[in-house]
Amino acid sequence: MPGNKELAPLIKPSQPKVGINILVVEDNAVVSQLMRMILETAGYVVLVVDDGDKALAAVTDWFPDLILCDLILPTMNGFEVMRLMQRSQRLAHIPFIIVSTESDRIREGMNLGVDDYLPKPFAPDDLLQAVSTRLRRNQVSHGRLVEEVILDAEMRRDLEAGKLKIYYQKIVTACGGETVAVEALLRWPQADGTFRPPADWIPLAERTGFIIALGAWVLERACNEVQEVRVKTGKAIRLSVNVSARQLSEPGFAVSVSEILKRSGLPADGLQIEVTETSAMQDPPLAMRMLREIADLGVKIAIDDFGTGYSSLIYLKELPINSLKIDRAFIRDLPHDPAAVAIVRNILDLASKLNLEVVAEGIELADQLHFLTENGCPFAQGFLLGRPEPASHLIG
Ligand code: C2E
Ligand code: MG
Numbered sequence: 001m002p003g004n005k006e007l008a009p010l011i012k013p014s015q016p017k018v019g020i021n022i023l024v025v026e027d028n029a030v031v032s033q034l035m036r037m038i039l040e041t042a043g044y045v046v047l048v049v050d051d052g053d054k055a056l057a058a059v060t061d062w063f064p065d066l067i068l069c070d071l072i073l074p075t076m077n078g079f080e081v082m083r084l085m086q087r088s089q090r091l092a093h094i095p096f097i098i099v100s101t102e103s104d105r106i107r108e109g110m111n112l113g114v115d116d117y118l119p120k121p122f123a124p125d126d127l128l129q130a131v132s133t134r135l136r137r138n139q140v141s142h143g144r145l146v147e148e149v150i151l152d153a154e155m156r157r158d159l160e161a162g163k164l165k166i167y168y169q170k171i172v173t174a175c176g177g178e179t180v181a182v183e184a185l186l187r188w189p190q191a192d193g194t195f196r197p198p199a200d201w202i203p204l205a206e207r208t209g210f211i212i213a214l215g216a217w218v219l220e221r222a223c224n225e226v227q228e229v230r231v232k233t234g235k236a237i238r239l240s241v242n243v244s245a246r247q248l249s250e251p252g253f254a255v256s257v258s259e260i261l262k263r264s265g266l267p268a269d270g271l272q273i274e275v276t277e278t279s280a281m282q283d284p285p286l287a288m289r290m291l292r293e294i295a296d297l298g299v300k301i302a303i304d305d306f307g308t309g310y311s312s313l314i315y316l317k318e319l320p321i322n323s324l325k326i327d328r329a330f331i332r333d334l335p336h337d338p339a340a341v342a343i344v345r346n347i348l349d350l351a352s353k354l355n356l357e358v359v360a361e362g363i364e365l366a367d368q369l370h371f372l373t374e375n376g377c378p379f380a381q382g383f384l385l386g387r388p389e390p391a392s393h394l395i396g
C-alpha cells in the first residue's frame with residue numbers, strides 16, 4: 001500500500017456527496033486512517049470504529065449508507081457483525097462490504113449475504129470503486145439521498161425564517177411532582193399544523209453538520225426562554241438541552257455555551273446538557289475534554305437514553321457526569337417485565353452508589369411511576385407528568 005505522502009496526488013478531490021455516510025469497522029489503526037483519508041477526500045462522511053460491538057452501537061444511532069468491515073476483529077468477525085445487522089429490518093439493507101486479506105473466505109461471505117468483497121491491500125481507486133459501485137446499485141440509498149437534500153434545504157430555510165419552536169417537558173420529583181427542570185425539545189411545524197418528529201430530521205442535521213447552527217440556536221433560545229420563566233415565576237428550574245456528538249466535537253462549543261449563559265442571565269448551574277452514551281464515546285479524548293470544559297463552567301451533564309447505547313461503562317468513572325436518564329425502553333415494560341425490573345433497579349443502585357441523580361424517562365402509566373417511587377427513583381419525566389409544551393405554559 002502506498003505511504004501517505006504518495007497518496008494525496010492519487011486521490012482526486014471530488015464534489016462533496018452531501019450526507020453519504022460510511023462506517024468503517026477496522027481494528028488496524030493504520031488501515032482505518034488510510035481508509036478515512038481516501039474516503040473523506042472523495043467527499044464521504046466517515047465514522048471509524050474498531051470492533052463489532054461498537055459498529056452495532058454506531059449503526060443504530062448514525063445510520064450509515066454503507067459499511068466497510070474488516071473480517072478479523074477483536075471480539076467478533078465481520079460475518080457475525082453482518083448477521084447481527086441482518087436481524088434488524090432497518091439495518092439489513094445497508095450495503096455491507098467485507099475488507100480482508102483472506103480471499104479464500106469470499107464464497108463463505110457471499111453465501112451469508114455480504115454485498116461485496118474488497119481484498120487487502122487495496123489501492124485508493126479500488127476502495128472508491130467498490131464504494132461507488134455499491135452505492136449506485138443501492139437504489140434505496142439513492143432515493144433517500146435526493147429526499148435528504150430537499151429535507152436539508154427545508155430545515156435551513158425554516159430555521160432562517162424563524163419557524164422552528166422549542167417545547168419544554170417537565171422533569172419532576174418522583175414523590176411530590178414538583179418541577180425541578182424542563183427539557184428543551186425541538187419542534188418543526190409543518191404546513192398542515194402538525195410537527196415533524198425530531199427523529200425524522202435531527203439525524204440528518206447531525207450528518208450534514210447543520211446541527212451545529214441548529215444546536216446553537218436551540219441553546220440560545222432555550223436559555224432565554226427559561227431564564228424568563230425563572231424570573232417570572234421566581235422558581236429556579238433547571239434547563240436541560242440535548243446536545244449531539246457533532247456539537248461536542250466543535251472546538252469552540254464550551255466557549256459558546258459560556259457566552260450564551262452570560263447573554264441570557266441563566267446561571268451555569270441552571271443549565272444541563274444531555275448527551276448520549278454513544279456520542280460521549282464517539283471520540284472519547286475529544287468528547288471528554290469538551291465535557292470537562294463544560295463541567296468546569298458549572299454546567300451539569302446528563303447521560304440521555306442511558307442503557308441503550310455504548311456498552312462500556314468506563315465513561316461513568318472518567319466523565320464529570322451529574323445524572324443518568326433511564327431510557328423509555330426500560331420504563332415502558334415496568335412493572336411486569338422481570339428483565340426491565342432488574343435493569344431499572346440496578347441502574348438506580350449504580351447511580352446512588354456513584355452519587356448520580358437519576359431521571360426515569362417516558363413514564364406514561366401510574367403503575368410505572370409507583371414502581372419507580374417505591375424503588376427510590378428521585379426524578380421523573382413522561383406524558384403522565386406533563387407533555388412538551390411552549391414556554392408560556394410554564395408561567396402561571
Ligand atoms: P430524548 O432527548 O430522549 O427526548 C425524549 C423524547 O421522548 C421526546 O421526543 C419526548 O417528547 C418523548 N417523550 C417524553 N415523554 C414520553 C412518554 O411518556 N411517552 C412517549 N412515547 N414519549 C415521550 P421528541 O421530542 O420526539 O424527541 C426525540 C429525540 O430527538 C430526543 O430524544 C432527542 O434525542 C432529539 N432531540 C429533540 N430536540 C433536540 C435538540 O434540540 N437537539 C438535539 N441534538 N436533539 C434533539
Ligand atoms: Mg433528551
Ligand code: MG
Nearest residue numbers: 304305325361
Ligand atoms: Mg432520552
